[in-house]
Amino acid sequence: MTDFALGQRWISDSESDLGLGTVVAIQGRRISMLFPATGEQREYVSDTAPLTRVTFNKGDKVDSADEWSIIVEDIEEADGLYIYFGKNADTGEDASLIETRINHHLKLNKPQDRLFTGQIDRNDWYDLRYQSRKFQFNYQTNDLVGLNGARTSLIPHQLHIAKEAGQRFAPRVLLSDEVGLGKTIEAGMIIHQQILTGRASRVLILLPETLQYQWLVEMLRRFNLSFSIFDEERCAEYAESGENPFETEQLIICPLKLLSESEQRQKQACAASWDLVVVDEAHHLKWSPEQPSAEYSCVEQLAAISKGLLLLTATPDQLGHESHFARLRLLDKERFYDYESFVKDEASFKQTADLAKALIGEGNLAADDISQLNSLDANNGEIEQALLTVNSQDAEERLTSRKVILANLIDRHGTGRVLFRNTRASVQGFPQRHVNPVELDYPEEYLSSTRWWLNRHQDQPKVQDVAALLTPEFVYEAEGHEDQPWWLVDPRVDWLSEKIKADKSNKYLVICAKASTALTLEKAFRTLQGINSAVFHEGMSIIERDRAAAWFADMEEGCQVLICSEIGSEGRNFQFANQLVLFDLPLNPDLLEQRIGRLDRIGQRNDIDIHIPYFSGTASESMFKWLHQGINAFADTCPAGVNVFEQQADGLLDALFQLEHDDAVVAPFIDQAQAIITDLNKQMEQGRDILLELNSKGTDGEAIADAILEMDDDTSLIAFMFQVFDVYGVQQEEKGNQCLVVKPTEHMLEPHFPELTDEGMTISFDRETALTRDDVRFVSWDHPMVQGCFDMIARSEVGNNAVSILPNKALPEGTFFVELMYVVETAAPKHLQPGRFLPPTPVRLLLDKSGNNLAAKVAYEGFNKQLKPVNKQTASQLATALQTAVHQLIGVGEGIAQQQMQQIVEQAQERVEVKLAAELSRLQSLQQVNPSIRDVELTALEQQRAELKDYIGQAGVQLDAVRLIVVSHQ
Numbered sequence: 001m002t003d004f005a006l007g008q009r010w011i012s013d014s015e016s017d018l019g020l021g022t023v024v025a026i027q028g029r030r031i032s033m034l035f036p037a038t039g040e041q042r043e044y045v046s047d048t049a050p051l052t053r054v055t056f057n058k059g060d061k062v063d064s065a066d067e068w069s070i071i072v073e074d075i076e077e078a079d080g081l082y083i084y085f086g087k088n089a090d091t092g093e094d095a096s097l098i099e100t101r102i103n104h105h106l107k108l109n110k111p112q113d114r115l116f117t118g119q120i121d122r123n124d125w126y127d128l129r130y131q132s133r134k135f136q137f138n139y140q141t142n143d144l145v146g147l148n149g150a151r152t153s154l155i156p157h158q159l160h161i162a163k164e165a166g167q168r169f170a171p172r173v174l175l176s177d178e179v180g181l182g183k184t185i186e187a188g189m190i191i192h193q194q195i196l197t198g199r200a201s202r203v204l205i206l207l208p209e210t211l212q213y214q215w216l217v218e219m220l221r222r223f224n225l226s227f228s229i230f231d232e233e234r235c236a237e238y239a240e241s242g243e244n245p246f247e248t249e250q251l252i253i254c255p256l257k258l259l260s261e262s263e264q265r266q267k268q269a270c271a272a273s274w275d276l277v278v279v280d281e282a283h284h285l286k287w288s289p290e291q292p293s294a295e296y297s298c299v300e301q302l303a304a305i306s307k308g309l310l311l312l313t314a315t316p317d318q319l320g321h322e323s324h325f326a327r328l329r330l331l332d333k334e335r336f337y338d339y340e341s342f343v344k345d346e347a348s349f350k351q352t353a354d355l356a357k358a359l360i361g362e363g364n365l366a367a368d369d370i371s372q373l374n375s376l377d378a379n380n381g382e383i384e385q386a387l388l389t390v391n392s393q394d395a396e397e398r399l400t401s402r403k404v405i406l407a408n409l410i411d412r413h414g415t416g417r418v419l420f421r422n423t424r425a426s427v428q429g430f431p432q433r434h435v436n437p438v439e440l441d442y443p444e445e446y447l448s449s450t451r452w453w454l455n456r457h458q459d460q461p462k463v464q465d466v467a468a469l470l471t472p473e474f475v476y477e478a479e480g481h482e483d484q485p486w487w488l489v490d491p492r493v494d495w496l497s498e499k500i501k502a503d504k505s506n507k508y509l510v511i512c513a514k515a516s517t518a519l520t521l522e523k524a525f526r527t528l529q530g531i532n533s534a535v536f537h538e539g540m541s542i543i544e545r546d547r548a549a550a551w552f553a554d555m556e557e558g559c560q561v562l563i564c565s566e567i568g569s570e571g572r573n574f575q576f577a578n579q580l581v582l583f584d585l586p587l588n589p590d591l592l593e594q595r596i597g598r599l600d601r602i603g604q605r606n607d608i609d610i611h612i613p614y615f616s617g618t619a620s621e622s623m624f625k626w627l628h629q630g631i632n633a634f635a636d637t638c639p640a641g642v643n644v645f646e647q648q649a650d651g652l653l654d655a656l657f658q659l660e661h662d663d664a665v666v667a668p669f670i671d672q673a674q675a676i677i678t679d680l681n682k683q684m685e686q687g688r689d690i691l692l693e694l695n696s697k698g699t700d701g702e703a704i705a706d707a708i709l710e711m712d713d714d715t716s717l718i719a720f721m722f723q724v725f726d727v728y729g730v731q732q733e734e735k736g737n738q739c740l741v742v743k744p745t746e747h748m749l750e751p752h753f754p755e756l757t758d759e760g761m762t763i764s765f766d767r768e769t770a771l772t773r774d775d776v777r778f779v780s781w782d783h784p785m786v787q788g789c790f791d792m793i794a795r796s797e798v799g800n801n802a803v804s805i806l807p808n809k810a811l812p813e814g815t816f817f818v819e820l821m822y823v824v825e826t827a828a829p830k831h832l833q834p835g836r837f838l839p840p841t842p843v844r845l846l847l848d849k850s851g852n853n854l855a856a857k858v859a860y861e862g863f864n865k866q867l868k869p870v871n872k873q874t875a876s877q878l879a880t881a882l883q884t885a886v887h888q889l890i891g892v893g894e895g896i897a898q899q900q901m902q903q904i905v906e907q908a909q910e911r912v913e914v915k916l917a918a919e920l921s922r923l924q925s926l927q928q929v930n931p932s933i934r935d936v937e938l939t940a941l942e943q944q945r946a947e948l949k950d951y952i953g954q955a956g957v958q959l960d961a962v963r964l965i966v967v968s969h970q
C-alpha cells in the first residue's frame with residue numbers, strides 16, 4: 001500500500017458510492033478519510049484499508065472543485081500529493097491542478113476509472129455485460145422482432161400477413177379474414193412489431209364498446225401491450241386542466257361511439273397525432289356518396305391524420321359493395337377515388353388471375369401465356385429471366401422461377417397490397433359442423449298472433465316485418481298477452497331446457513335475435529327449470545357483460561348456459577364451448593355466419609353441434625330449409641350467401657310473409673338458390689381472385705413459423721435470464737411444468753428489476769405452456785422484461801471491468817492481456833429504425849502487452865472458460881501495478897476500435913443502400929403498374945435513407961468494458 005499523506009484522494013473499494021475521499025488525519029497506522037460529497041467520515045487501519053488511490057493519466061480530463069477541467073499532460077508529485085499539469089479544457093491555456101482540488105462529486109464510473117480505483121466487478125458480471133451486448137445486437141438485427149414474442153400459436157397465414165404488413169412503413173390495410181380466423185391477433189402482431197421496431201408509438205383502437213375488454217386483455221396477455229380504455233368519464237377528468245385526453249396516453253382503446261356521437265371528443269382525437277389507428281368490426285362504417293354514416297365520417301377524419309390504418313372486418317360486403325369500396329378509400333384516397341373505376345378495375349384483374357392460375361398449375365405454360373407475362377411488365381428483368389425456365393424439366397428450377405413471377409404478379413395486383421382475406425377453405429384444419437334441426441309444433445297462440453301481424457302489415461311489408469315472423473315471441477308480445485307470457489306457450493323453452501339438463505357435461509351457447517328474448521329465457525330457465533344461465537346483451541354494462549362471459553368460461557364453477565342477443569355476441573370468443581343453439585334464425589346469411597363464428601374459430605378443438613329448433617309449417621321452417629338446403633349455410637361457410645339472398649330477396653320475402661307454409665312454396669327458391677350458388681361458385685372459381693388468395697395466405701408463413709420455432713428451441717435466452725437473475729439477486733424457484741417463479745429479494749443490485757412485481761410472478765420460456773396457462777408470463781426475446789434487462793445493463797456500470805487470472809503454464813507467469821469491449825452506436829431517432837442497420841454493435845479487442853490484437857484468434861467463449869476469478873484486493877493490486885501499461889494499451893485499443901468502427905459504419909451504410917435503395921426502386925417501378933403504392937411511402941423511404949445515412953455517419957465508439965487478464969502458474 002502507498003504511503004498516505006494529508007490531502008490525498010482515495011476511493012473506498014467497498015463503498016464507492018461515498019464518492020472521492022480526502023485524507024484528513026493520520027495518527028500512526030490510523031487514517032481518517034472524509035468523503036465531502038456525502039459528508040461521511042471513515043476511520044481505517046493503513047495497511048488493511050480497502051482503499052484505492054485515485055490516479056489520473058495523461059490524456060484524462062479531470063474536473064476541479066472550482067468548475068473547470070484540465071486535460072492532463074504531465075504528472076508530478078510533491079509532499080505525497082499529485083499535481084496534474086496540462087491545458088484548461090475550455091480555454092486551452094496552460095493549467096495545473098493539485099489533487100486536493102479535484103471535484104468531490106467526480107464520478108468514476110467509466111470502465112478504466114473503476115478498474116484503477118479498485119471498483120472491480122466480478123468476472124461473471126463482466127460476462128453478463130458481454131452477453132447482454134451480444135444478445136441485444138443479435139436481437140435488433142433479427143427480422144422476427146415483434147413476431148417471436150407474441151403468446152400465440154404459430155399459424156402460417158397470420159404470420160405471413162403480420163410480417164408483410166407489420167414491416168411496412170405506416171401500414172394501411174384491410175384485414176378481412178373470415179370470422180374467427182384471427183384478425184385481432186393479426187392486428188396485434190402488426191401493432192407489436194411496429195412498436196418494438198420504433199415504427200409506431202401512438203396507437204388508437206376504435207371498436208364496438210362490447211369488445212373493449214376483450215381487446216384490452218388480448219393485447220396485454222398476448223403482446224404485453226398495455227392499452228388504456230377511454231370512455232366519457234375518463235375524458236371528462238381532463239375538462240378542468242384543459243388537457244387533450246387523447247394526448248395523455250400512448251396506447252388507447254376507445255369505443256367508436258364515443259367519438260362519432262361527440263363532436264368535442266372527435267375533435268380532440270383528431271387533434272392528437274397517431275401512428276396507427278385500428279378500427280374493429282369496420283363493416284359498421286356504412287357509406288353512400290350522398291350520406292356517409294357518422295361512424296364513417298369520424299374514421300375518415302382520423303384516417304386523414306393517422307400514418308397507419310388497420311380496418312378489420314370478416315364481412316367486408318355486409319353493407320354492400322359500395323361500402324366496401326368506401327373502406328378501401330379510407331386506406332388510400334388517391335388509389336380508390338371513384339367507385340365506377342374501381343368496379344372496372346376489378347374486372348380487369350381477371351387476366352392477371354388467369355395467368356396466376358396457370359402458374360400454380362401443373363402443366364407447362366402456353367406460349368401465349370408467356371408472351372402475355374412478358375408484355376405485362378416489359379421492363380421487368382426479373383420476370384424476363386424467370387420466364388426462361390418457367391417450363392424447365394428441372395422441377396426445382398421450374399418452381400423457383402414460377403415463384404418469382406407470382407411474387408411479381410401479386411405485387412402489381414390492384415388490391416393485393418391493401419387487402420388480406422383468408423377463408424376457411426384456404427386455411428383448413430377447422431372442425432366439422434353438425435347440423436341438428438329440431439321440428440316443433442307451432443302453438444295455437446303463436447298462430448293467432450301471426451295472423452294478427454300479417455293483417456297489420458299487409459301493405460308492403462318491410463324487411464323487419466318479415467324478420468319478426470322468425471321471432472314469434474316478439475309478435476305475440478306485440479299483440480298483448482300480459483296475462484300469459486310467451487315462455488309458457490313456446491315449445492322451444494321446454495325442448496331446450498330438457499336438452500341442457502340431459503347433457504350436463506357440455507356448455508351451451510344460445511343465440512337469439514333480441515335482447516328481450518334472451519332476458520325472458522334466462523328468467524324462465526331459472527324460475528321454472530332451476531337452470532343457471534348467464535345473459536349477454538347490448539343493454540348490459542360492459543362490466544356486467546364481461547362478468548357474464550367469465551362466468552360462462554369458468555370450466556369448474558361457471559354456468560352451463562349463456563344466452564346472447566345477436567349484437568351482444570359479435571366478435572366474442574366462446575370457442576371453449578361446442579354446442580350452439582340458434583333459438584331463432586336471422587334473415588341475413590352473414591349474421592348467421594357471425595353467430596356460428598363465436599364457436600367455429602381458431603382454438604376450437606371439437607366438432608360443433610348446431611341445434612336449430614324451428615316451427616313446422618311456418619316462416620322459420622322455410623327459412624331453415626332455404627339456409628340449409630339452398631345455400632348450405634350451417635354445415636359450411638357460405639361467402640356467396642348474401643349475394644344469393646339479395647338476388648332472391650323480393651320473392652323470398654313474399655314467400656316468407658305467409659301464414660301457412662308448405663315445401664311447395666319454398667322449394668323453387670331452394671332450387672334456384674342451389675343453381676345460383678353453383679353458378680356463383682363456378683364464376684368465383686373462374687374469376688377467383690387467386691392473387692388475393694395467394695397474397696393473403698402467402699408462401700412464407702411456414703418458414704416464419706419454423707424460424708420462430710428455432711428461436712423457441714434455442715436455450716440461450718434461458719441461460720441469459722438465469723445469469724441476469726443471479727447477478728441482480730432475483731430469486732428463482734423451479735415450479736415444474738416448464739414454469740419458474742421469480743421474486744424480488746432484499747439484496748437486489750437495483751431496487752427495480754424490469755417488469756418484476758413486488759409479489760413475484762410465474763414465468764415460462766415455453767410457448768405451449770404459456771398458451772395453456774393464463775397465469776404464466778411468456779418470456780421471449782421480445783418480452784419487456786428481457787428488453788428492460790438489456791437497457792438496465794447498458795445504462796449501469798455493472799460488469800464494466802474485471803480482473804482475471806489465466807492459469808496457463810505455456811505462457812510466462814506475469815504475462816498480461818487487456819480485453820476491451822467497445823460499442824459502436826449512433827443516436828438516430830427510433831422511428832428511423834437504426835437498429836435494423838446499425839444497432840449498438842459490440843467490438844471486442846484482446847491486446848497482448850505489445851498491443852497486438854488477438855481477438856480474431858482467441859474467441860471470447862473459449863477464453864472466458866479458462867479464466868479464474870481473483871479476490872478483490874489482489875485484483876486491485878494487479879490493476880494498480882499494471883496501471884501505466886494498461887492505460888497505454890487502452891490508448892492503442894482506441895485507435896483499433898476507431899478503425900473497426902469505420903468498417904462497421906461503412907457496412908451499415910451499405911446495408912441501408914442495399915435494403916432501402918432496393919426497396920425504393922422496387923416500389924418505384926411497381927408504382928407505375930400498381931397505383932396502390934402511395935407516394936407517401938416512397939417519400940418516407942427516401943427520407944429514411946438519407947437521414948439514416950447521415951446519422952450512421954455520425955456514429956461514435958465508446959469503451960464499454962475492460963478486463964485485465966494476468967497469467968499465473970499457481
Ligand SMILES: Nc1ncnc2c1ncn2[C@@H]1O[C@H](COP(=O)(O)OP(=O)(O)OP(=O)(O)O)[C@@H](O)[C@H]1O
Binds near residue numbers: 153181
Ligand atoms: N395464433 C393464435 N394463437 C392462439 N389463439 C389464437 C390465434 N389466432 C387466433 N386465436 C384465437 O382465436 C380466436 C379468434 O381470433 P380473433 O378474435 O382474432 O378472430 P377474428 O377474426 O377477429 O374474429 P371475428 O371475425 O369474430 O372478429 C380468439 O379467441 C383468439 O384468441
